[in-house]
Amino acid sequence: MTEPVYEMFWDCPYCGTKELLGLTQRFCPTCGAPQQADKRYFPPEDQKVAVADHRFVGTDLICQNCQGANSANASHCTSCGATIGDGDREVVKREDQPVRAPAPAATPTPAPAKKSKLWIWLLVAALLALMVLGGVAIFWKQEKAITVTGQSWQRSVAIEVLQTASESAWCDSVPSGGRVTGRSREQRSTRRVESGQTCSTRNVDNGDGTYRQEQTCTPTYREEPVLDDKCQYQIDRWAHQRDAVAQGQGVSPAPSWPAVQVTGCASLGCTRQGARSETYTLNVTVDGAGADTCTVPQARWQQITPNSRFKARVGVLTHHVDCSNLTPL
Numbered sequence: 001m002t003e004p005v006y007e008m009f010w011d012c013p014y015c016g017t018k019e020l021l022g023l024t025q026r027f028c029p030t031c032g033a034p035q036q037a038d039k040r041y042f043p044p045e046d047q048k049v050a051v052a053d054h055r056f057v058g059t060d061l062i063c064q065n066c067q068g069a070n071s072a073n074a075s076h077c078t079s080c081g082a083t084i085g086d087g088d089r090e091v092v093k094r095e096d097q098p099v100r101a102p103a104p105a106a107t108p109t110p111a112p113a114k115k116s117k118l119w120i121w122l123l124v125a126a127l128l129a130l131m132v133l134g135g136v137a138i139f140w141k142q143e144k145a146i147t148v149t150g151q152s153w154q155r156s157v158a159i160e161v162l163q164t165a166s167e168s169a170w171c172d173s174v175p176s177g178g179r180v181t182g183r184s185r186e187q188r189s190t191r192r193v194e195s196g197q198t199c200s201t202r203n204v205d206n207g208d209g210t211y212r213q214e215q216t217c218t219p220t221y222r223e224e225p226v227l228d229d230k231c232q233y234q235i236d237r238w239a240h241q242r243d244a245v246a247q248g249q250g251v252s253p254a255p256s257w258p259a260v261q262v263t264g265c266a267s268l269g270c271t272r273q274g275a276r277s278e279t280y281t282l283n284v285t286v287d288g289a290g291a292d293t294c295t296v297p298q299a300r301w302q303q304i305t306p307n308s309r310f311k312a313r314v315g316v317l318t319h320h321v322d323c324s325n326l327t328p329l
């Protein structure tokens with residue numbers, strides 16, 4: 001099967017005659033000027049001219065003497081008579097974008113698109129400004145003298161209770177110990193399914209004053225839901241019930257953990273100890289500014305005596321005291 005071949009077009013640069021045929025009109029019929037191969041172009045889709053019984057003999061060669069384009073099987077230049085053959089370079093082939101069928105009327109691009117883009121940029125600018133302000137608030141600090149006016153501590157122990165919880169999961173991943181009470185069909189994921197294909201046509205330069213058309217197709221897909229079984233189940237879990245808290249002022253008496261009573265068993269309603277936490281707080285006043293609190297490790301907290309003075313870094317905007325670096329005054 002031979003695919004149809006069409007004439008490239010060219011415009012005469014000397015007399016301005018337009019839409020001359022690349023294969024059949026090697027000279028301008030108006031002024032006689034030879035065709036220049038680099039002036040060839042693909043005609044619009046609705047003006048293409050088919051070449052009947054075209055036999056491809058090779059890409060055209062450019063005459064070294066007069067730059068005229070000659071068929072690859074020519075022995076002498078049709079413009080100047082010089083020998084054609086070894087050493088003559090081939091015509092540079094045109095590149096083309098996918099061909100569009102002649103559009104009935106171009107749909108005007110909606111203008112609001114530009115406006116919404118502006119809003120996005122404004123939003124980004126506002127977010128950036130907020131981030132800069134936040135950064136300044138956090139990182140802009142000055143060294144100031146502070147006085148420790150008080151010390152306090154707090155220690156807490158979480159108490160957990162074993163109770164029945166209602167949960168749900170995909171039926172293939174219900175944890176061990178889960179008692180399934182119900183099932184339902186739900187969408188778990190999506191699957192890509194081939195739904196057809198989109199094709200486009202491209203002009204391909206043969207290099208001898210003609211071109212052919214090639215079609216490329218790519219598959220299109222649609223998303224399809226994938227269903228699976230969701231299980232409702234009951235399971236016994238340790239859950240946070242309350243916190244037992246002990247707290248005090250000053251370093252003496254020494255901080256201690258709260259007295260905690262738990263059952264220690266492992267059936268429903270039983271209690272056990274959970275995570276522990278402790279904080280050691282300093283009350284401070286900043287010279288020339290207000291009061292603040294900060295937390296320090298217990299070892300540091302214990303060494304500090306009431307009314308001792310330190311140099312510390314203080315937030316210029318927040319007035320928050322950074323107690324991680326206290327230098328005795």
Ligand SMILES: [Zn+2]
Pocket residue numbers: 012013014015016017028029030031032033
């Ligand atoms: Zn001409």
Ligand SMILES: [Zn+2]
Pocket residue numbers: 063064065066067068077078079080081082
């Ligand atoms: Zn020539």
